[in-house]
Amino acid sequence: MKQLLIFVQKEFKHVFRDKKTLLLLFGLPIAQIVLFGFALTNEIKDANLLIIDHSKDETTLQITEKFRASSSFSLRESVMNTSEMEDAFKRGSIKLALIFPSQFEQDLIHEGRAPIQLIADATDPNTATMLINYASSIIRDYQQSIATKPPELSIQIQHRNIYNPELKGTTNFVPGVMALVLLLICVLMTSVSIVKEKEMGTMEILLVSPFNPILVILAKAIPYLALSIVNLIVILLLSTFLLDTPVNGNVFLLVGVSIVLIMAALSLGLLISNSTNSQQMAMLISLMGMLLPTMMFTGFLFPLENMPMALQVFANMVPSKWYYIIVKDIMIKGLGCSAVWKETLILLGMILLLLALSIRKFKIRLS
Amino acid sequence: MTDTVIQTEKLTKIFGSFTAVDAITFDVKKGEIFGFLGANGAGKTTAMRMLCGLSVPSGGEATVAGFSVKNQAEQIKHSIGYMSQKFSLYEDLTVYENIRFFAGIYGIERKTIRARSSEMLQRLGLGDQRNTLVGSLPLGWKQKLAFSVAIFHSPRIVFLDEPTGGVDPVTRRQFWDLIYEASDNGITVFVTTHYMDEAEYCNRISMMVDGAIKALDTPANLKSQFQANDMDEVFYRLARRAKRKSY
Structure with a gap:
């Protein structure tokens, strides 16, 4: 011993x-x-986002504000044409682009529907998928907040991440x-x-x-x-x-x-x-x-x-x-x-x- | 009166179909310096390992310090010291820490270690180096220290496996002074070597060729028996007969 x-x-x-x-x-x-x-980390923080707003109305500004407030995205100065956007993607200075067509608000009010285009850099497929999901959920949230009346039939998804709610x-x-x-x-x-x-x-x-x-x-x-x-x-x-x-x-x-x-x-x-x-x-x-x-x-x-x-x-x-x-x-x-x-x-x-x-x-x- | 401290009787070691040590028989007396010579691959190391209790013989019998190598290896380990051909102290420990460690695993009391080590270091001229890292000592000093550590627990026999490899002639001479001193104190020295001038320092020499002992006598008798001027010649005359390739 x-x-x-x-x-x-x-x-x-x-x-x-x-x-x-x-x-x-x-x-x-x-x-x-x-x-x-x-x-x-594989969480996404401050992903560079470019917003091209052809409409510049109340709704698009509100949505842009939502993105600005999100910690997942960091807004780049907006440009007006798609060729600049392509350059930005090529340089790698942005990961995601969001495009509002012209007359976005009017379409939404009068026709009840309006398209938004999301373009993601998928050289890293996981990141691209996650960014699209984040962006979609921000837009969805906004949509729910402006909905005047609940749709007649709707399935409400309630999800909860247990053990690790903040992911x-x-x-x-x-x-x-x-x-x-x-x-x-x-x-x-x-x-x-x-x-x-x-x-x-x-x-x-x-x-x-x-x-x-x-x-x-x-x-x-x-x-x-x-x-x-x-x-x-x-x-x-x-x-x-x-x-x-x-x-x-x-x-x-x-x-x-x-x-x-x-x-x-x-x-x-x-x-x-x-x-x-x-x-x-x-x-x-x-x-x-x-x-x-x-x-x-x-x-x-x-x-x-x-x-x-x-x-x-x-x-x-x-x-x-x-x-x-x-x-x-x-x-x-x-x-x-x-x-x-x-x-x-x-x-x-x-x-x-x-x-x-x-x-x-x-x-x-x-x- | 002379005690026999090592006695072997047809000691044999076989690895598969290869007979490394072939029925060797010899005695070593107390306080004797016994030289164990042979070319590389002649079976010296294998024989020595059996005597140290590291390897079980395939046949024959041997006693070391009165204990059988076959079933009393543990008792043998308490009675022997060992120094291998590789320099084997810890370089990242100090001189004293090395002594303390090796003496400690032989179960020597701390107080005894302290007293005996300062006396030993004085004698070696290493008194000031007590707290020096061994790695920074010159090779010759390391070698002398390793030998002193090997006999620190006063074993009855010390086995030296080519202890002076890579050491300059002056240091080698000094090293042999230590060996003589140990022998005067009654410690039997069993040494293998490549240097034929060193063989002359031994009391008796055995020459191993192809696993068997081909000659065993004092250096003087061997020289006259083989009509040789020095041990080199004796060695060549014997080794020339070897059939086994050295490896």
Whole structure:
């Protein structure tokens, strides 16, 4: 036990003396949260909108005012001809154009109908669709406000976005970043630090000593476990106070489940370190074998439901997929144990499998 | 009176169809400096690993410090020190932290470590370097430090696997002074080396060719037996007979 303590102390010294890596370990989650929170968002804010008003009457001015008031759009100065509009699209200075035909108000009053044209830059199809939807709903709202009498037959849609009424992107990526950061630190750092001992030749000295080889692994895992928990807390604090996405469920349950993921990651790191003898190789396997699948198959960047069946099946093998589901349930939906036990069991199963594999590979007698 | 601290009897290691170590038999006495020589691939390292309890023999028997390598590997580990051919201290830890760590995993008390290490550093002329990072020491000093760390827990036997690779002749000479000192203190030294001048420093030498021990005697006797002027010649005469390719 005392020996283990000495070993853990030594591991902490390694970690704290490597200032660059340390900076990376703590800088990474903060950078990711800030990036995803403020820069890489798929919400639309201040999309450049051009309004061409051939009518310039009371109604079109009121609608223009509505657009001006919306935070989704930012109005460009209006031009009067379509060739200038085309230039603006080509330059990329506008994303959406709205065109009122002449005599818009008169048509609306006398004929009961008046067309509005919306032209969107669909080089990014998702953005275009969203902009059209936003614009349509602003116009619809206006239409309802001026309607003199309700239409005789009408279906009223009442929609409500539960768990995330403001449709914030943060609810999606905070769990994703948590999964990513925990996996990155635990898998990469553990495997590299074990392989480093092999590369340096110190592993041999340790194996010749009476120190139990299993404890070597344990001592290696403890500092990264501690670092990961600190990172987890940093992410949750940032998420609560900076991004306004607090933990709705039980924080302790969330931390507990995160420790399960950390253990899965540590066993994966262990397996990698047992399969290779060079630090570069360990890093490469960790990055290719873990980081990419985590980014792609966790579900926070690309929805899994839209993937081909084979990839969906593959995604089931990625630990962070299950963790992502659990974190969303606890953090966003505020659910408890009864909702997440199944996914947690799957993670535990993965830990057992990975540990069994690594112990089989772990050559205590280096032969 | 002489104790035998290492005794092997037809010790053999087979990997698949390849016999790495072929029934070697020898004794090493207490305080002796025993040179274990052979070309690359002759089976030195494999034999040494078996003696350190890192590898299970395929046949034969060996005892180290009175314990069997077959089923008492744990007891052996407490009685031996080991220094590998790779320089093996932690470069990002200070001199004292390295001593503290390696002594600590052998279960030595902190108080003992403190007293013994300052005495040891004085002797090595590293008294001022206690808190220097090992990475910034010159290679020769690192090597001497690594040896002192390997015998810090007063093992009965210390195994040195090509300890002086890449070190200049002066430092090598100084390193051997340390080895003699350890031997005078009753520590048996089991050393593999490539340098034939170093072989002359040993009390007795075994020459391994193709996994078997082809010669075992004092350097002087070997030279007269092979009618050679120096150990280089002895080595070439033996190694020339090797059938196995070195790798």
